[in-house]
Amino acid sequence: MAGVLLDILRQASEDGGGIIPYTEFHNAQLSEHANLQAEYVAWRQNTSTTALCSICQMPYLLTPEAKSFIMHGEAAMQQQQHLSAAAMQAFFSGGSAAVAAFLQIRVRRSHVVEDALNQLAHLEAQDLKKPLRVTFITGGVPEPAQDEGGVTKEFFQLLTRDLFRPEYAMFTYNELTRTHWFSPASLEAEDEYALVGAVLGLAIYNAVILDVHFPLAVYKKLLGIRPTFADLKAAFPDLGRGLQQLLDFEGDVEAVFCRSFTAQYEFYGEMREEELKPGGASIPVTAANRREYVDLYTAWLLEGSVGRQFGAFRAGFLRVCGGPALTLFTPAELELLVCGLPHLDFEALQAVAKYEGGYSAEHQEVRWFWEVLHSLSLEQKRAFLMFTTGSDRAPVGGLGKLPLLIQRAGPDSDNLPTSHTCFNSLLLPEYASKDRLRAKLLTAVENAQGFGLQ
Incomplete structure (x- = not known):
């Protein structure tokens, strides 16, 4: 009964534009202690369209980590x-x-x-x-x-x-x-x-x-969910603001915006035009039809143009x-x-890190390393993750699920730290001071090309 009431509340929230964040419906205790394999099997074996036999029928209660476990x-x-x-x-x-x-x-x-x-x-x-x-x-x-x-x-x-x-x-x-x-x-x-x-x-x-x-x-x-104008604004903010101004404008829309029911795109240096509806090139956008224009443009950009x-x-x-x-x-x-997760908890990463080559959690060099890492800016921390793992995000479950390995790479020298992103490993020389470690680490991180897409 409680699950049904939660579902009604969740649906009302969705209909109202997400008044309550979706994550508020997650039940961490249930997700952690439920027998997810048994719940999955019961869900797949259920032939009734009305009988409630598994929490998989109420996925909003499950955390992303639990759903990931079920998928895997x-x-x-x-x-x-x-x-x-x-x-x-x-x-x-x-x-x-x-x-x-x-x-x-x-x-x-x-x-x-x-x-x-x-x-x-x-x-x-x-x-x-x-x-x-x-x-x-x-x-x-x-x-x-x-x-x-x-x-x-x-x-x-x-x-x-x-x-x-x-x-x-x-x-x-x-x-x-x-x-x-x-x-x-x-x-x-x-x-x-x-x-x-x-x-x-x-x-x-x-x-x-x-x-x-x-x-x-x-x-x-x-x-299989159709995108909306809100999705266009999130994906293309500048374009979204322009279309929103068109919707909100209180003057003569046709005279000021001078638009027709067409869309333009670049094709290898040449601008091409496509009608959003039959005869659209000769149909001006006015105050009366601007909502239709925005809806058609959204459908063209997010669906039709890349179908x-x-x-x-x-x-x-x-x-x-x-x-x-x-x-x-x-x-x-x-x-x-x-x-992966955009939120980064480096304390969790420190708690699960492994060490080789003479390093340990109590080693002075390792202590300096974590002090330096925790003092970095968020962008520098993301760059460090990219340098060591090939991604600037955390896996599902957070950085506590990331097996970071820190290996000693010889005594103090002018060599920079290196990494093997395929194995999430950092090869760190035993520098003579924390300041030297910080300078060498930042130089390595900020000048590494890595596998970033941009």
Whole structure:
């Protein structure tokens, strides 16, 4: 009964524009102590449309961490089913069960996108649910590194870096919001966009946080929710302000704004125009029809102008992550699953850090390191995370879930600290003073290129 009342309150809040933050409905105690596997199974076995038999029927009560656990549990169950089928097939065909158990990807470092597309595009959906194992090829020879997670993480970093390069022209970049959007002028085949969607799904399945940032409207559309004018304003603030001024203007709209029912976009240096409705080029925007104009423009920008690109992207994503657990997430929670938490708790990171090479939590150098890190600005801390992990966000559950490894890299010297982002490790020389440590660390962090997209 309490759950039903909460649902009524939540729905009323949503209808009122989110008066109560969605996170206020999360029940941390329930999420932590419930048998989430049993709840998932009960949910999937329930055939009644009215009987309440699982908290999965009230997803607003579950924290993002609990939903992530359910999704990874669903993935594990599906992977286990496919592993068993693959092993059986290998047995009868005389192949290797160990090889059939994994999604094996071999990519040349100089052709990461091409090789990934060629191998992923024609796989069955069930193969994409197998645990990923990556082998890099250099000079025609497989690299000797064994993929225990670090190589797979590097693969995602390199692939997303290349896919979002400006020369591919698949996405545009908004400096103000620091997010990417689909390019309406892109000439890339749909396969490339499907690959980006599949990469997001594979990263979720393989528990890898991506340094990929889209507006929330993308995650809404992935969940089948139609974006609104509010989403346009969030994704394109300058354009949103202009359209809002058009809606709020109290004078002669037609004379002042001089707009018709058309939209313009750049196509490789040439401005093109598209009608928002039949005959739109000859229909002026007036006070009487401006709301229709804004609605049509919103639908064109967020849906129609990129329909081909987004359709392929969503299809690629759903090939990997189209399971029932996806419906538990809100758009914001799905974004969190892909690119991690923006909130950073470095005290939690310190509590779980590991040390090697002679360092320990009590070592003077390590104490100096944490004192320096805690004293940095938020932007400097984000840069440090990018330097050491390849992402400036925390995984689901916060930085306390990030396995940071700090290794001694020799005695005091002029060498800068280095990192292995694939293994979340920092190689830190034993500097002679805290001031020297601070200067060397900031120099390394602020001058490292990393895998950032911009």
